[in-house]
Every structure is written in structure tokens, then in C-alpha cells.
Amino acid sequence: MPAAVAVTGLGVLTSIGRGSEAFAAALRRGACGITASNADGLGVAGRLPPFDLGTTLADMRLPEPLLGRALKAGRRAPLSQQASLLTALEAWTQAFGGNTTGAAAASIIVAGNNVAPGYSYRMREKYADNFGVVPASYALHFLDTDQVGILSEVLGIRGEGFTIGGASASGNMGILQAWRQIRYGIADVCVVVGALTDLSPLELQAFRNTGALGGTRYAAQPEEACRPFDRDREGFIYGQGSACLILESAASARARGARVLGYVAGAATCLDANRLSNPSVEGEARAMRLALEQAGLLPDAVNYVNAHATSSLAGDEVEVKALQEVFGPRVSRVAINATKGLTGHCLHAAGVVEAAATLLQMNGRFLHPNRNLRKPIEQTCGFAGESTRDLDIQAALSNSFGFGGINTAVVLTKSGGSM
DSSP states (O other), X not given: OOOOXXXXXXXXXXXXXXXXXXXXXXXHHTOOOEEEESTTSOEEEEOOOOOOHHHXXXXXXXXXXXXXXXXXXXXXXXXXXXXXXXXXXXXXXHXXXXXXXXXXXXXXXXXXXXXXXXXXXXXXXXXTTXXXXXXXXXXXXXXXXXXXXXXXXXXXXXXXXXXXXXXXGHHHHHHHHHHHHHHTTSOSEEEEEEOOOOOOHHHHHHHHHHTOXXXXXXXXXXXXXXXXXXXXXXXXXXXXXXXXXXXEEHHHHHHTTOOOOEEEEEEEEXXXXXXXXXXXXXXXXXXXXXHHHHHTOOGGGOOEEEOOOOSOHHHHHHHHHHHHHHHGGGXXXXXXXXXXXXXXXXXXXXXXXXXXXXXXXXXXXXXXXXXXXXXXXXXXXXBOOSSOEEOOOSEEEEEEEETTTEEEEEEEESSXXXX
């Protein structure tokens, strides 16, 4: 019988909070981390607050030699790798304390591909006049596998490790693969990290040229720029962020008396046979149904959806129709919100960030606001309002959909059920 899959650790770093406690408090307040600036070329975006890696690691009170390994591996690493390191260390210490003696058999999955074009862009600017002096370390750091290497070195992990990409669905793809690893006995513990997508002005302008990126209409009011499911939305808002979940077999968690934050009860992905960016009602609904089938649940069991809802013109409309397909008339009684209204769209990391948000709401028994939703595009859906409210989340869907027709859904539950 496949193993039940528990979540025993969680780490987060976004524009609205560093660390799971700060992130949960910001969710409860409905805080928005989206600001506007031309100094960094990002325009309207959800920026990470500046941090010094050494100071931040010291604040985490890690034991030696874990702290020493983290400083050695991460001090000169690019932003995305440093963010992954911080979230992974928070999640690991939450699950296991500072003990890494059992880490060797664990697996690592880093969600995201081509995660650091911003780093490459800055290096190109810095060394444009003399490529001959580009540091040798760049040959490692520009590769996504550097993320796996740093985490494995710091935590002492010698099991499987790889990166997985799926555009904006990458985070959920990472959770799906980690769930399969635990479920089918490949590993008892898996570290799944949603890597921060470090974009440059080049990628942002390309998104702007496609009509996908917003931020023009609300440039003077950036906190209002991301408007999931609202009629006045104009496109997604880039958000910097990373998150990590520790997935563990429920049997392993029970044996060591670990605190369980929730369970990954099911997950699924499917394609649209479409290379473009336009979404599909059929594909999104199929992914949700497949995830529920894997979890052994009917749609009636779900009382919360953390929607993909990027604030895009086409995407939000399609997701509403897909939710109506899955839940039918009951869609009005399912609570729906979108974390991107607070953080911006964290791209490759979005699925892990939003799974973390779902678990924190589940444990805190609340529903964060659906910020800026004043003119809903559909009246029949159970959208969250602009105020936090109490909610006892028992079973949730967390959706992520990516360019190229990639559809994913993850089912998170409060209890392990019969799996």
C-alpha cells in the first residue's frame, strides 16, 4: 500500500516575510509586498527585503558545523541560491532541529529551470569590457544544479537530487515528484525547494511585450497592481520568493514523534498539447480531478482552493470556468483566494510558496484576504473578501498552471485519512 505523505517542515522567504512565522502573520494581516522602483529595473514587483546571509544565518541559531557549512557554501552564491539555502535550513531545522545525521538518505528536488537570468544579466554588465576575467565560479553558479549541490553539501544529503521545470507550474511539479518519491518508497524524506526566479529587465520586458505583465495602470499605487479575479486586472506582477517543504513518510514522522503540518494527499499534472501561453479549461479541470482521484477524495470534500490566479486577463477567466467544471453549483461554497495578490507571482517557486501558505492557513484556521478583489469577474464563486476570516480548512486544492500547456494541482489535507 502506498505510504501516506506528511509535511514536517516549512520554510519561506517572500516580499511579505522572511520565515514561516512572519509569513503567516503577513498572510493573516493581508499585507502586500508589491512596491515600485526603477532603480533595479524591476518596476512594479514584489521585492525581497535586502538581507545579509551571514547575519540571517546567525539569527537562525544553527549549530556548528551546520552554520559553518552554510556560510562556506552560500556566502558568495547568487541571490536565488542564497534564498533556497535559507528556506531549506528553516524547513529542515523545523523538522529535525539541527540534526543532520539522518540526512544522507534523503532526496532533494529543486523546482525551477533557468532560474537565474538576472544573475547572468548582471554578470554580463559587470564583465562586458573584459570577459577574460569572469570568475571561474560563474561556471557553476549559472547552472540550476548549483542549487542541488549547495543544499546537498550543507545538509549532507547523498540520496537522489535533481531540478525540475514546468514554467509557473514548477513548484507543484516539485511537490508532485517529492510526493511520488515518498509514496513509493524511493526515500523516507524529501527536501523540495521552490527556487527564487531571478529575472532581469530583459525577461520582464519580454513578458510586458506579450501582454502578460501588469503594473502600468497602477504604477503609482503598486499595492493595488495585482488583482486576482478582479475586472480591473491587467496582468501578473513579478514577485521574488522561495519556499521549502520537507515531505516525509507518515510512518517515519510518527516513529520519531514529529509535528505534522499537514499531508500531501494527492497530486497530478497533465498537458494541453499546446506550446503557447493560452490556458485551457479542460486541462486545468482535468488536473484538479486527477489530483482528487489520487487523493481518494470527491470534490465535495474540498473546502478551500488556493488558486493559480495570476491576475492575468485570460488566465483568471479560464481558471474560474475550470473551478465551475470541477465543483459545479457547490463552487459558491468553496473558499477561494490567491496568495499572489500579496506576494506577486513567484513564478517557479509559486507552487511551493502557495502550498506553504495553504498549510499555514490550515494550521492557523484562517483564510487570508483576496486583496484588491472589488469587482469579481464571476459572482457564483466563493471568493475570499478583502478581510481575513476564520476557516477550518480540512482539504484544499493548490493550483499551478504554466506556459506550454502544463497543468498541475496538489491536494493538501489536515489529517492523513485512510491513505
